[in-house]
Amino acid sequence: MRYSGLRVVVEALTGHRGWKPVWRDPAPQSHYDFVIVGGGGHGLATAYYLAKEFGKSRIAVLEKGYLGGGNVGRNTTIIRSNYLLDGNEPFYEFSLKLWEGLEQDFNYNAMVSQRGIINLIHTDAQRDAFTRRGNAMIMNGADAELLDREQVRAMYPWLNFDNARFPIKGALMQRRGGTVRHDAVAWGYARGADMRGVDLIQNCEVTGMRIENGRIVGVETTRGFIGAGKVGVAVAGSSSKVMAHAGMRLPIESHVLQAFVSEGLKPFIDGVMTFGAGHFYVSQSDKGGLVFGGDIDGYNSYAQRGNLPVIEDVAEGGMALMPAIGRARLLRTWGGIMDMSMDGSPIIDRTPVDGLYFNGGWCYGGFKATPASGWCFAHLLARDEPHVTARAYRFDRFLKGLMIDEKGQGATPNLH
Amino acid sequence: MIIHHPILGPRDSQEFVYLGDASLMNRPDGLTAGIEAFHDYLYNRDNPAGEHRELWYHEQGDRSWLVVTRNTVTHEIVRVELARDVAKAAGRTK
Numbered sequence: 399m400r401y402s403g404l405r406v407v408v409e410a411l412t413g414h415r416g417w418k419p420v421w422r423d424p425a426p427q428s429h430y431d432f433v434i435v436g437g438g439g440h441g442l443a444t445a446y447y448l449a450k451e452f453g454k455s456r457i458a459v460l461e462k463g464y465l466g467g468g469n470v471g472r473n474t475t476i477i478r479s480n481y482l483l484d485g486n487e488p489f490y491e492f493s494l495k496l497w498e499g500l501e502q503d504f505n506y507n508a509m510v511s512q513r514g515i516i517n518l519i520h521t522d523a524q525r526d527a528f529t530r531r532g533n534a535m536i537m538n539g540a541d542a543e544l545l546d547r548e549q550v551r552a553m554y555p556w557l558n559f560d561n562a563r564f565p566i567k568g569a570l571m572q573r574r575g576g577t578v579r580h581d582a583v584a585w586g587y588a589r590g591a592d593m594r595g596v597d598l599i600q601n602c603e604v605t606g607m608r609i610e611n612g613r614i615v616g617v618e619t620t621r622g623f624i625g626a627g628k629v630g631v632a633v634a635g636s637s638s639k640v641m642a643h644a645g646m647r648l649p650i651e652s653h654v655l656q657a658f659v660s661e662g663l664k665p666f667i668d669g670v671m672t673f674g675a676g677h678f679y680v681s682q683s684d685k686g687g688l689v690f691g692g693d694i695d696g697y698n699s700y701a702q703r704g705n706l707p708v709i710e711d712v713a714e715g716g717m718a719l720m721p722a723i724g725r726a727r728l729l730r731t732w733g734g735i736m737d738m739s740m741d742g743s744p745i746i747d748r749t750p751v752d753g754l755y756f757n758g759g760w761c762y763g764g765f766k767a768t769p770a771s772g773w774c775f776a777h778l779l780a781r782d783e784p785h786v787t788a789r790a791y792r793f794d795r796f797l798k799g800l801m802i803d804e805k806g807q808g809a810t811p812n813l814h
Numbered sequence: 815m816i817i818h819h820p821i822l823g824p825r826d827s828q829e830f831v832y833l834g835d836a837s838l839m840n841r842p843d844g845l846t847a848g849i850e851a852f853h854d855y856l857y858n859r860d861n862p863a864g865e866h867r868e869l870w871y872h873e874q875g876d877r878s879w880l881v882v883t884r885n886t887v888t889h890e891i892v893r894v895e896l897a898r899d900v901a902k903a904a905g906r907t908k
Binding site for chain 2: 696698701740796810
């Protein structure tokens with residue numbers, strides 16, 4: 399069923415009896431040409447673009463829980479393409495362009511809202527760095543603006559401009575950045591993939607990989623063996639667990655990142671704001687809650703929950719930036735598991751096993767990458783060669799010294 | 815998380831800096847190990863869901879390195895050793 403304004407009117411007049419479930423719940427078949435492991439944003443986007451853009455069929459997505467139940471439903475919904483390095487910026491700008499056309503493309507309301515994102519500046523050195531970053535963004539076809547202190551003040555007069563440690567001196571702004579209704583991204587891709595014949599198989603955990611003569615022939619699952627021509631793994635957070643079935647050790651540690659929502663407040667933050675020096679970023683949801691977060695907890699974790707010291711740290715960052723929120727109450731906090739890679743950048747690549755492909759290492763920046771990640775992974779699966787914007791996301795970049803280290807931290811995943 | 819320091823007793827994990835998998839103690843010999851072995855040491859990790867032996871540095875305490883055995887699924891800490899003792903038990907001089 400195609401959604402449209404007319405459809406809404408017709409259904410309203412006929413008692414809303416025509417709405418149907420938006421995807422099937424098929425039993426797994428014995429063999430598929432393409433098996434995507436992971437029914438989150440990236441896996442569903444991969445299946446969608448494989449079917450739609452690359453004309454492939456006989457595709458299945460295997461999800462151990464329910465569709466969109468992992469990090470695509472646990473993030474803080476920000477989209478942007480404000481990266482510095484050549485290996486990253488073209489990819490994230492490709493992703494932002496896909497976001498801009500996504501709802502028309504998959505005929506689903508994902509509430510893409512380009513409300514703008516600012517990164518606050520506190521020192522001359524930081525202004526120099528952000529100027530350079532903004533120029534790199536513009537050279538790669540993205541938009542960037544340097545705001546001075548008074549321009550920031552006009553937007554958010556209630557910020558603490560005269561903080562003794564981090565006075566606000568300006569900001570780098572990307573107006574095309576913003577937020578998206580994250581669950582709807584998973585649902586839209588799932589619906590679009592299902593409409594094109596992709597089998598979305600839930601409650602189906604991969605428990606092993608069958609590899610014969612160096613080639614993958616299928617996966618063992620809790621719902622039996624499923625044969626596959628090619629297998630693409632997109633399970634960020636659990637990448638090491640799943641790829642261990644193929645005997646691989648990854649340049650990845652799993653870490654927990656917490657996020658927070660306050661009680662609903664009247665609208666007063668109309669964009670996204672990052673206070674990197676204070677380890678804090680924030681936006682305001684359409685329901686009025688402040689959606690914010692900070693750093694990862696910093697130790698290996700698969701727990702999907704963090705500890706109190708980071709909650710305190712994030713709250714302090716928020717108070718330093720916006721004393722006005724001091725009496726707002728925290729509604730809830732939660733945690734998601736991040737694939738923290740050794741240089742802070744992702745991997746979309748072949749593996750030493752023929753027919754087995756990997757997509758992961760998204761650190762805490764996977765949500766904004768969802769459309770391009772799906773597209774580029776589908777490109778790799780369909781054509782056996784990387785998409786032009788994802789050529790740098792290789793496994794062997796660590797061996798060859800071609801790291802994409804935006805933060806310059808080296809092989810310390812908890813500092814990226 | 816509370817880390818039971820073998821010398822100082824129970825300490826808040828906030829006093830510590832986390833480094834990562836305790837296998838980082840076993841650095842290959844730079845003159846004899848090949849680039850592949852060094853690459854594996856530096857970049858690849860087991861990253862288990864479950865018990866994980868890891869290095870914590872007591873920066874705001876006695877500046878000792880500890881090997882903490884912790885469950886990455888529950889955050890439960892099951893064993894804490896001085897990294898020095900672990901190294902000596904493995905036959906190293908320090």
